[in-house]
Amino acid sequence: MSNRPVPHAKLAAEFLKDEPHRHFHDERLWDMRQKRDEQMQIMPEWQALREQASRLKEHTLAHLPQYLEQFEENARRNGIHVHWARDGAEHNRIVETILKDHGHSSIIKSKSMITDECEMREYLEPKGISVTETDLGERIQQLDNQLPSHVVVPAVQKLTTDVAKTFAKYYHTDPDIDDPHALAEAQRNAARPVLLSGDTGMTGGNFLVAETGSFVVCTNEGNADLSANLPDLHIATLGIERLVPRMADLGVFIRLLSRSALGSPITQYTTHFRKPKKGGEMHVILVDNGRSERLGMDDFWTSLKCIRCGACMNTCPVYRRSGGQSYGSVYSGPIGAIIDPTFNARKFSTLPFASTMNGSCTNVCPVKIDIHDQLYKWRRVLAERHEIPFVKREIMKMAGRLLAQPTMYRLAISGTEVALKTMPRFVLYNYLNPWGRHRELPHPVKETFHSWYKKNRLNKAGAQHEETQA
Amino acid sequence: MSEETMMSARDVIMQRLRAKKSPQEGAYPLPPVVTLGDQDASPERFEASLALMGGKMLPLQEDEEIEQAIRRVFPEMRNLCTAVLEVKGTLRIEELETHEQADKVDVMVVRAAFGVAETGGIFLSEVELKDHLADVHLAQHLIVLLSKDELVGNMHNAYQERPEFRTAGYGVLMSGPSATADIQGVLIRGAQGVRSLSVIWA
Numbered sequence: 001m002s003n004r005p006v007p008h009a010k011l012a013a014e015f016l017k018d019e020p021h022r023h024f025h026d027e028r029l030w031d032m033r034q035k036r037d038e039q040m041q042i043m044p045e046w047q048a049l050r051e052q053a054s055r056l057k058e059h060t061l062a063h064l065p066q067y068l069e070q071f072e073e074n075a076r077r078n079g080i081h082v083h084w085a086r087d088g089a090e091h092n093r094i095v096e097t098i099l100k101d102h103g104h105s106s107i108i109k110s111k112s113m114i115t116d117e118c119e120m121r122e123y124l125e126p127k128g129i130s131v132t133e134t135d136l137g138e139r140i141q142q143l144d145n146q147l148p149s150h151v152v153v154p155a156v157q158k159l160t161t162d163v164a165k166t167f168a169k170y171y172h173t174d175p176d177i178d179d180p181h182a183l184a185e186a187q188r189n190a191a192r193p194v195l196l197s198g199d200t201g202m203t204g205g206n207f208l209v210a211e212t213g214s215f216v217v218c219t220n221e222g223n224a225d226l227s228a229n230l231p232d233l234h235i236a237t238l239g240i241e242r243l244v245p246r247m248a249d250l251g252v253f254i255r256l257l258s259r260s261a262l263g264s265p266i267t268q269y270t271t272h273f274r275k276p277k278k279g280g281e282m283h284v285i286l287v288d289n290g291r292s293e294r295l296g297m298d299d300f301w302t303s304l305k306c307i308r309c310g311a312c313m314n315t316c317p318v319y320r321r322s323g324g325q326s327y328g329s330v331y332s333g334p335i336g337a338i339i340d341p342t343f344n345a346r347k348f349s350t351l352p353f354a355s356t357m358n359g360s361c362t363n364v365c366p367v368k369i370d371i372h373d374q375l376y377k378w379r380r381v382l383a384e385r386h387e388i389p390f391v392k393r394e395i396m397k398m399a400g401r402l403l404a405q406p407t408m409y410r411l412a413i414s415g416t417e418v419a420l421k422t423m424p425r426f427v428l429y430n431y432l433n434p435w436g437r438h439r440e441l442p443h444p445v446k447e448t449f450h451s452w453y454k455k456n457r458l459n460k461a462g463a464q465h466e467e468t469q470a
Numbered sequence: 471m472s473e474e475t476m477m478s479a480r481d482v483i484m485q486r487l488r489a490k491k492s493p494q495e496g497a498y499p500l501p502p503v504v505t506l507g508d509q510d511a512s513p514e515r516f517e518a519s520l521a522l523m524g525g526k527m528l529p530l531q532e533d534e535e536i537e538q539a540i541r542r543v544f545p546e547m548r549n550l551c552t553a554v555l556e557v558k559g560t561l562r563i564e565e566l567e568t569h570e571q572a573d574k575v576d577v578m579v580v581r582a583a584f585g586v587a588e589t590g591g592i593f594l595s596e597v598e599l600k601d602h603l604a605d606v607h608l609a610q611h612l613i614v615l616l617s618k619d620e621l622v623g624n625m626h627n628a629y630q631e632r633p634e635f636r637t638a639g640y641g642v643l644m645s646g647p648s649a650t651a652d653i654q655g656v657l658i659r660g661a662q663g664v665r666s667l668s669v670i671w672a
Contacts, residue, residue, distance in 0.1 A: 222663020
């Protein structure tokens, strides 16, 4: 994995070049956000649900060892093999070993971000183990050899015409199909024989239930239920933070998840696995991969509350106008920007700056993660660790000194007003001002608020104050 | 060799988690179980939710048997596979010997253990499916028999009241047919699993 900082702004600019893609992406995600709002508005208990979800997750994270032990004990009692992986590499070796022990070589897989995080396909495929993604969006991304663009809709950055070209190459369909129905049908027809012949099924999972040793998979296409149940071997990979204490707690999360994600009351399939099927074998791999370290970070541990609904992505103006590919990571958007730096602070040092700080991500988050506060805190951490580029760093330092001193600030503002009025464009719009690349600087104002206040209100306010005192 | 390399992955992870300073256990007590929102468990609410999720109701006509109604809706059907006693069909689910056979099933009939009014969801486990877990998803269309007496209001009620979540090895709540919106946001009913899901009150 390259360690160079992801050039987010540059990649976003590439994505924005094509108007139809830019327009669709923005509209589609905003539509998901609006559908989420409609669901929220018809449920008076929405805020109480968010509060409960947040408290349950915080409690579970604070007591993680105890609940992990409880889950493991109950799952083992139900006949599930439980494995532990410190990192992605260990996870991939465990999967490889399970397959080798069975003489298996083909995995049919439903969507799971965590196996992407572990780079499992990249590890297994050179070893002669085929991995076929069966979720439509994830399959499109696999065929195009790209990371998922979005945690819920992995190929949201593509248009029908893009998918038609990809399918033509691999499924030999007409490259000019412009009907999504025909393409979805092509995927169904291509997936069936693979599903029927796969020897190992793999899924991720949305929740682990400590009380019963079960895990829950929420999907819409039905591919997870096929992938898990067709072969006699089912392997599920989940992060250690996925726990909830009690079966009864699921109600809170299931009611929030799909409403926050897509604005639908629930996913088409909400599947609960508690035991291997008759004659089958079931393995659960619990993955740490940096999570235990993140849990110890005062400012950032609550990011582990995330249930991967993608609501923060749909609402984020920067994400909607830059596309998931520009984040260079499995997790993109605001949530990606606060968890990716825990995997690699240098590589993902640009991402916490991909935000306007409008706070909308925090407001829509169903588990109340203070995402925009964490974005801000990451900027500070990265600046302290010298992970931000020279120009940005120096300008921030200058701005910091200026903003800390009211007299200097006012002097500079009046200077700026003169500059904006009189300076030639090449002085105002240059490489020191990337902000001005796509925007016009504000028009200079005739009078600042401060000078207006001084002239009109200061004496009167003083007089008023004295009157009240008397 | 460092201490960590000698230990099992499980012990290392547990040790890391126990060593953490934040979040402190005492600061985050377990909140009590909640039951929030509308708990209306009426068939009307179920029907409205099912429609929203893309499922259909299949009302029986006067003096019509269930099997007649299915044949009326799917006149071109060749293989009708049944997991219920009320419908004879062309073969029983227990008779499916291979998944390839199930792949050729046009219509599958099952009885749900219960339904959820909030989401139009119906619950199926290995008990209702006679251990044919994948075969139900391979069929092209699904008919679900559901009793009006087996409805819960919302998802809180479901998890608190229904014993199946603690007894079933495999339990799926299906709300409508399989669906996807992965290509340019166009909603398509009938992605990889069943193309349609219809409920009959029975």
